[in-house]
Amino acid sequence: MGRYVVRRLLQMIPVFIGATFIVFMMMYALPGDPVRALWGERAPDEAQMAALKADLGLDDPILLQYWHYLTGLLQGDFGTQISSRREVIDVIGDALPATIRLTVLAFTITVVVGIGLGLIAGLRAGGKTDGLILFVTLLLISVPVFVIGYLYQTYLGVKWDLIKPTVQDSEDWGQLLLPALVLASLSLAYVARLTRTSIVENRRADYMRTAKAKGLSARRAVTVHLLRNSLIPVVTFLGVDLGNLATGAIVTEGIFNIHGIGNTVFHALNSREGSTVVGIVTFIILVYLVVTLIVDLLYAVLDPRIRYA
C-alpha cells in the first residue's frame, strides 16, 4: 500500500508538470497582453509599460518564465495578480470557501439522490419506475446546465417561491441550495444511470445467490453485498466529477452571482489576467490529481480483492 502510494505520487509529478506547462503556454504564448490591458482604452505610457513588464518578468523568454513559475510553486507561491498586485494564493483563498460550500452541497445531493435513484431503478429494472428514472436522467443530461439554471431559478425560486432564487450571502446554506441543485443535476443523472447499470449487472451474481441462500434479508443483501460491489464504477465517476466541479461551477456561479473560484477564473480570463488564470488552473489540476489518487485507494476499501503491492 505504502509503496503504491509513493509510486503514484511520483507518477503525478510529470503529469503535473506537463499539464501546468501546457496551460502556461496556452495562456502566455497566445496573443493578448495583460499589461497593455491595464490601460484599457487609453494610450499607454511606453516607458511605464516596459518597466512594469520587466518588473513582472514578462520580458523573459517563455521557458524561463515557466521555470520561475514552477520553482515559485514549489515554495507555495502561485504568482502575483498583474492588475492588483495581490498574491494569487490570496485570491484563491478568498474565493475558495464559497466554492467548497457549493461543491460539498452539490456533491452530497449527487451522491444521495444519484445512488438512491440508481438503486431504485436497478432493482426494478424493466419496470415503469425504471423507465421513468431513465428518461428523467437522460433529460437532465441533455438539457445544458445554463438552461437548467434558469428553469430552476424561474420556477422553484420565483414562481413557486420554494427556494431563494439568488445568493446574497454565500455563507447561508439555504441560499446555496438552488445553485447546488443546478450544479448537481448533471452528475446526479450520470451517477443514477451508472449505479443502475452496475446493479443490474451484479444483481444475479453468485454472491447474491449465496447471500440469499444463507438466509440474509433482502435489505442486508442489497446494502451490504450488492451496493458495495456495484459502487466501484460510480466511485470512479464521482472522483473525476469532484475534480471537475470547480469548472462546472463557472456557469452556475455566474448565473447565481456567487463569488467563487469559477467566477474568479472567468473574470480573470476575460481580462487576460494570465497569472491568475494559470494559478487557479494549477490549483484545480492539483485538486484533480489528489482526488484521483484517493479514488484509486478507495477501490481497495470497496473491493478487498483489489490489492496494491
Next chain:
Amino acid sequence: MPEPQEPQAAATAPNSPDAGPAAGAAVPSQGAPVAVAVAEAGPAPGRPRSLWSDAWHDLRRRPSFVIPALIILLLLVIAVFPGWFTSASPRAADLTNHYLQKPQLTHFFSPEWLGYNQQGQSVYARIIYGTRASIVIGLSVTVLVMIFGSLVGMLAGYFGGWVDTVLSRLTDIFLGIPFLLGTMVILVSFDTRSEWTVTLALAFLGWTTIARVMRGSVIAVKQADYVAAARSLGAGTWRILMRHILPNAVAPVIVVGMVALGGYITAEAVLSFLGIGLSDPAISWGADINRAQERIRNAPHILLYPSILLSITILSFLMLGDAVRDALDPKLR
C-alpha cells in the same frame, strides 16, 4: 492499477463474430450463446453475420434508435439547407417586430411563429440557422478526436513498452487539464472565433478518453489467434493494425465517440453562452440563449425555443449512442 471502465469497454471487442473462421472456437464462454443465436437467426448458414450487421438488424426495429436517428437526419438537412425551412433571414433586424409580442404559435413556420428577439429578428429563423454551428462543431470535433485518439491508443496498445509509457503519460497530462476551462483559455486569446477555432480547441483537449478506450480495446484484441495467424503469414505491422486490429477493436471507440458527440455540442453551447465560443456574425444557440437571459422575466420565449431545440439535439445524439452501445454489447442482451 484498476481501471474498471477499460475492461468493461474492451469486453465487447473479442466477441466479434466476424473474427474469422477460428472465432467460433475461440469465442470466450460468455460470448458463446450470442454466437449460437447468430448462427440460428442468420439468413445464410455459410456466412455468419458480422457484429455490425447483427447490430444493425437489432437496431432498426428499436424505437429508441429509429426516433433519434430520424431527428438527427432532419437536423442534418436543416444544417445543410436552412433556407428550405424558413423564408426569413436570421440577421434581418426590424425593430417594428417588438420582442414583447407574444409568439404566434398557430402561424407554423412563418417568421413570427416563435416570436422575435430584442433586435426584432425572428427567433424561428435564428434557431433554424443556428443548427449548422452545433452540428458542424459536434461532428467535426468527434471525427478529429476519433482519428487522433484512435491513433494514439492503437500505437500505445499495440506496441506497448516505452511507446505505451510515453503515449499514456501524454494522455494523462492532457486528461489532467480541465476540459472546459482549458478550451476557454485557448479560445479567449482569439478575437474572432469561427466554427473551426472552436472545433480545434475542443479537439485539442478532447481526444484523451478515446485514446484510453482504444488502448484497452487493442490490448484485448492483439492476443487473438487471427493476429498471430496474420503475422505468421508475413503481414506487415501497418496491415495488421489496419486490417485486423482496428476493425475488431473499434466498436467501443465508436460508442464512446457517439455519446461524446452530444457532450461536444453541449460544450459549444456552454462556451458560446459564456461569450467565449462562436463570435458574431456566427449564429449559435448558446450565444442566443445568453443574449436572451436578460429578458427572461418578460419574454421567456427568446430563451425557451433555442433551449428546447438544443436539448432535443443533444438528447437525440445521446439516445443514439446508448442504443448503439446496447446493440454492440452482447453482455446486455
